[in-house]
Amino acid sequence: MLHNYVLHVYNDDVRSSTAFAHTEQTQVAIRVHDLVKRYDALTAVDRVSFEVSSGEVFGFLGPNGAGKTTTINILTGLARSDGGEVWIGGLNCTSNTKRAQHLLGVVPDESNLYPELSGFQNLCFCGALYGMRRVARETRARELLSDFDLAGAADRKFAAYSRGMKRRLTIAAGIMHHPPILFLDEPTTGIDVASARQVRQLISEMNQAGTTIFLTTHYIEEAERLCNRVAFIVDGRIVREDTVTQLMRQVEGLHIVEVSLNSGSSEVVGLVSREFPDLRVEKVSDAQLRLVSARPIRAGAVVVFLESAGLEVTEARQVRPSLEDVFVSVTGLAVQEMKRERERMSGGGVAG
Amino acid sequence: MRYCIPFWNILVKDIRSYYLKPPNISWGIVFPLAWTGMFFVRSGGGLDNVLSLLPGVVALAILFGTTSVLAVTVTFEKKGRSFERLLLAPIPLELLMLAKTSGAILFGVINAFVPILLASFITDIAATNWGILFPTVLLIAMASTFLGLFIAVSVSEVFEAQTFSNFVRFPMIFLCGLFFPIAMLPTFLQPLAYALPVTYGVDVLHGAFDGTSVLSLPLNLAILSIYCVVLFMLSLMNVRRRWIL
Ligand SMILES: Nc1ncnc2c1ncn2[C@@H]1O[C@H](COP(=O)(O)OP(=O)(O)OP(=O)(O)O)[C@@H](O)[C@H]1O
Ligand SMILES: [Mg+2]
Numbered sequence: 001m002l003h004n005y006v007l008h009v010y011n012d013d014v015r016s017s018t019a020f021a022h023t024e025q026t027q028v029a030i031r032v033h034d035l036v037k038r039y040d041a042l043t044a045v046d047r048v049s050f051e052v053s054s055g056e057v058f059g060f061l062g063p064n065g066a067g068k069t070t071t072i073n074i075l076t077g078l079a080r081s082d083g084g085e086v087w088i089g090g091l092n093c094t095s096n097t098k099r100a101q102h103l104l105g106v107v108p109d110e111s112n113l114y115p116e117l118s119g120f121q122n123l124c125f126c127g128a129l130y131g132m133r134r135v136a137r138e139t140r141a142r143e144l145l146s147d148f149d150l151a152g153a154a155d156r157k158f159a160a161y162s163r164g165m166k167r168r169l170t171i172a173a174g175i176m177h178h179p180p181i182l183f184l185d186e187p188t189t190g191i192d193v194a195s196a197r198q199v200r201q202l203i204s205e206m207n208q209a210g211t212t213i214f215l216t217t218h219y220i221e222e223a224e225r226l227c228n229r230v231a232f233i234v235d236g237r238i239v240r241e242d243t244v245t246q247l248m249r250q251v252e253g254l255h256i257v258e259v260s261l262n263s264g265s266s267e268v269v270g271l272v273s274r275e276f277p278d279l280r281v282e283k284v285s286d287a288q289l290r291l292v293s294a295r296p297i298r299a300g301a302v303v304v305f306l307e308s309a310g311l312e313v314t315e316a317r318q319v320r321p322s323l324e325d326v327f328v329s330v331t332g333l334a335v336q337e338m339k340r341e342r343e344r345m346s347g348g349g350v351a352g
Numbered sequence: 353m354r355y356c357i358p359f360w361n362i363l364v365k366d367i368r369s370y371y372l373k374p375p376n377i378s379w380g381i382v383f384p385l386a387w388t389g390m391f392f393v394r395s396g397g398g399l400d401n402v403l404s405l406l407p408g409v410v411a412l413a414i415l416f417g418t419t420s421v422l423a424v425t426v427t428f429e430k431k432g433r434s435f436e437r438l439l440l441a442p443i444p445l446e447l448l449m450l451a452k453t454s455g456a457i458l459f460g461v462i463n464a465f466v467p468i469l470l471a472s473f474i475t476d477i478a479a480t481n482w483g484i485l486f487p488t489v490l491l492i493a494m495a496s497t498f499l500g501l502f503i504a505v506s507v508s509e510v511f512e513a514q515t516f517s518n519f520v521r522f523p524m525i526f527l528c529g530l531f532f533p534i535a536m537l538p539t540f541l542q543p544l545a546y547a548l549p550v551t552y553g554v555d556v557l558h559g560a561f562d563g564t565s566v567l568s569l570p571l572n573l574a575i576l577s578i579y580c581v582v583l584f585m586l587s588l589m590n591v592r593r594r595w596i597l
Contacts, residue, residue: 117365
């Protein structure tokens with residue numbers, strides 16, 4: 001079956017990718033075993049192993065410098081590993097990634113299309129790189145430009161696109177050739193809320209159409225919403241890998257209250273922790289706290305305490321436990337560390 | 353067969369984006385012509401001198417036509433990360449680099465015929481051995497393109513690529529027998545002349561235009577071909593070693 005697929009790629013058969021998903025439902029799309037990558041003294045990827053089944057959305061979650069992009073680079077042929085084995089679509093690609101590159105679509109973390117070409121020309125060129133014929137690639141390019149809300153900018157130079165438009169065109173370029181396996185490196189970083197929502201919608205649709213998706217992200221809520229399975233990676237090591245459902249079970253019984261203050265205070269975490277020793281107190285920002293407990297939280301008592309300490313509480317609300325809480329308990333990294341990163345990466349919120 | 357489409361499209365994109373742009377045309381064509389004018393004036397020779405100058409001008413036109421753009425097509429695209437798209441495509445690296453350089457080779461060949469065409473108006477070039485000229489022009493274009501490619505993939509910045517290629521091609525104007533015989537060079541420079549590929553190409557061109565070559569034709573062509581293969585392989589090695597980290 002796989003062989004059939006491989007042959008079909010160059011026939012521009014639109015249905016071949018979905019055919020892949022249906023016939024290879026139980027197949028492993030990506031298998032990585034003990035992958036190692038070193039840059040001088042730094043081990044960027046440290047004995048990483050995982051499997052991604054055909055048709056699933058697999059999330060790779062971790063803070064800056066965890067080794068997410070490095071892993072993608074090795075899997076797609078932009079970097080060489082220093083150890084371990086890689087299979088893609090059943091092909092052993094350990095020493096030769098070229099063998100599987102026709103099965104892959106890659107959306108890099110930074111838009112890297114040709115600034116001097118128009119959106120339409122960029123897409124057509126990308127299709128041609130995968131052997132698509134002229135009529136097929138022009139039809140596909142028009143279809144994608146309209147799907148990605150870029151039809152009006154089709155003939156404008158890529159250099160003149162806004163950041164969100166660049167991002168969308170980069171994603172479109174990655175799927176021009178109907179790849180059965182798609183790598184998305186932080187697809188929603190640096191774009192506005194509406195664009196991010198649109199991109200997530202597109203990712204879902206591509207997955208429903210049969211594309212296997214490997215996604216890296218800082219936004220844990222995004223992974224929770226999109227992924228079937230996630231791996232948490234910190235300092236080049238996978239610290240936990242499981243289905244989202246299974247991971248969520250771990251925090252099922254947790255009670256969480258978020259408290260917002262009128263003004264920031266650096267000692268507030270210490271104050272609350274001392275007064276309520278049975279609560280785990282996390283700092284979201286100077287003016288926002290997260291209280292976590294296995295038992296129901298008496299939010300009123302906390303509010304009264306904070307007010308009596310001279311702090312003005314503007315809001316206290318119960319929130320559902322999320323994958324973020326799993327991430328915190330598994331990695332030991334504070335939520336705020338991931339949040340801070342997200343704020344630095346301008347604008348790209350997950351709200352919505 | 354399945355690689356024809358990517359190969360052709362890479363070539364066409366490069367030609368559109370880089371080769372047909374004014375700065376390239378001026379560097380590639382006007383500059384060698386200006387140099388030649390200078391030599392022509394200095395040598396003080398009449399029209400009968402044209403045939404002895406032509407091999408040098410042709411070589412110069414090829415050298416500048418091929419090397420001036422590689423710094424942009426390769427180094428600049430690497431810097432801007434769009435080169436990653438090419439590395440991600442299911443095309444063997446050899447073919448990819450050939451596609452990236454065939455624009456330069458083509459431009460070098462076309463450039464070579466500009467001075468030949470001009471010369472045909474002012475002098476009689478009927479004695480030219482075209483059967484030798486065509487393959488030689490192609491081989492010189494390939495050798496100097498791959499030399500430029502080697503420089504372009506050995507540095508990280510566009511200005512480095514430009515600086516180094518000037519560092520290599522300007523001395524070649526004097527060292528490779530373009531406008532005066534290598535025998536006229538100081539003795540200690542002569543081995544250097546024979547270490548440069550263009551020397552062998554220019555020698556064949558002299559043979560083709562005015563019948564004054566030093567080495568035998570098969571030897572010249574063989575050495576030129578070996579340079580092409582070696583420089584291309586070294587470039588591929590550098591891409592694999594430096595760019596696929
Ligand atoms: N070419 C390189 N040379 C040296 N070190 C590198 C190179 N590429 C990556 N690294 C290092 O490897 C580590 C992992 O980097 P990587 O880009 O994979 O992280 P990441 O998880 O993608 O982070 P981010 O969220 O910021 O994108 C980092 O410490 C980085 O500095
Ligand atoms: Mg990254």
